[in-house]
Amino acid sequence: MSLFDAFRYDGKRALVVGGATGMGAAVAELARDAGAEVVVMDRAAVALEGVKTIHLDLSDKASIDAAVDECGGPVHTLFSCAGVADGTPGIERINFIGHRRLIDRMLASGALARGAAIGMISSAAGLGWQANLDVLREYLDITDFDDASRWAQENNKADYMWSKMAINAYVAREAFGLLKQGIRINAILPGPTNTPLAQANAEMWLGFGADYRTEAGIEASTPLEQAYPLLFLCSDAASGVNGITVITDAGYVSSGITESFPAATGAVQFLSGKF
Numbered sequence: 001m002s003l004f005d006a007f008r009y010d011g012k013r014a015l016v017v018g019g020a021t022g023m024g025a026a027v028a029e030l031a032r033d034a035g036a037e038v039v040v041m042d043r044a045a046v047a048l049e050g051v052k053t054i055h056l057d058l059s060d061k062a063s064i065d066a067a068v069d070e071c072g073g074p075v076h077t078l079f080s081c082a083g084v085a086d087g088t089p090g091i092e093r094i095n096f097i098g099h100r101r102l103i104d105r106m107l108a109s110g111a112l113a114r115g116a117a118i119g120m121i122s123s124a125a126g127l128g129w130q131a132n133l134d135v136l137r138e139y140l141d142i143t144d145f146d147d148a149s150r151w152a153q154e155n156n157k158a159d160y161m162w163s164k165m166a167i168n169a170y171v172a173r174e175a176f177g178l179l180k181q182g183i184r185i186n187a188i189l190p191g192p193t194n195t196p197l198a199q200a201n202a203e204m205w206l207g208f209g210a211d212y213r214t215e216a217g218i219e220a221s222t223p224l225e226q227a228y229p230l231l232f233l234c235s236d237a238a239s240g241v242n243g244i245t246v247i248t249d250a251g252y253v254s255s256g257i258t259e260s261f262p263a264a265t266g267a268v269q270f271l272s273g274k275f
């Protein structure tokens, strides 16, 4: 035993939702290496060895409920990683409403219980959540899966930025209620990260901030570089951290806010809803 064990996952059962590729796959591998028993849910095939896999389609309510039942409990750590880009039908369900239903079902069944931690992958694309909090509250108040999906579609909010703002507002808003149940919730907001999803939308996703990275002499983030902070946030070492969305973008947003890299300022103001 050492003080550093608080960073590890020995004796914990970790569920990675969206762990077939990209950041989720890195999270699953890292959690396994940190000592956890790992369950991976995804709609795609999972290649990682030494983990249990469960099929899940987050756009489908029945699939979520079946996956939750198959997983059972306890789930000491839930990593909500799956996400899709604009143009994917059901994006509002896959990126947010489905994750929320899975969490709600696991809270109701007791699979997520006192001592558990939830870590979600949001995006810097959701930075504007505070500027849009009034409408986000209206949206988050619709707790039913189908009603929320309908609201997003009817209000032109079935898109990537809104889904990520919804996660950020959800994390901030649920933190207190969950803490009273002994559960923490946090999220990371990655900048451009080299994954299959980003490669499929390379011009927009990996082109973003390329000027900043060139001047700083760095590459786009690796999936593992995002997995490390997410694992930390859900570890006992982060027991004092709750309700926070950590911007894991190598400093692009901060440099835009402070104008230490002025070329980022306009983009950051736009993402923050400050136009």
Ligand SMILES: NC(=O)c1ccc[n+]([C@@H]2O[C@H](COP(=O)([O-])OP(=O)(O)OC[C@H]3O[C@@H](n4cnc5c(N)ncnc54)[C@H](O)[C@@H]3O)[C@@H](O)[C@H]2O)c1
Residues within 6 Å of the ligand: 017, 018, 019, 020, 021, 022, 023, 024, 041, 042, 043, 044, 056, 057, 058, 059, 081, 082, 083, 084, 094, 121, 122, 123, 124, 189, 190, 191, 192, 193, 194, 195, 196, 197, 198, 205, 223
């Ligand atoms: N790559 C980036 O630059 C970047 C930046 C910011 C945020 N993000 C976010 O990071 C998260 C992980 O994305 P990634 O870049 O690793 O991409 P990825 O495509 O490699 O990973 C996403 C995973 O989600 C799964 N998935 C997709 N739709 C699903 C569904 N309907 N049901 C169940 N699983 C489903 C995919 O099969 C895949 O395993 C996403 O939430 C994404 O929005 C990515």
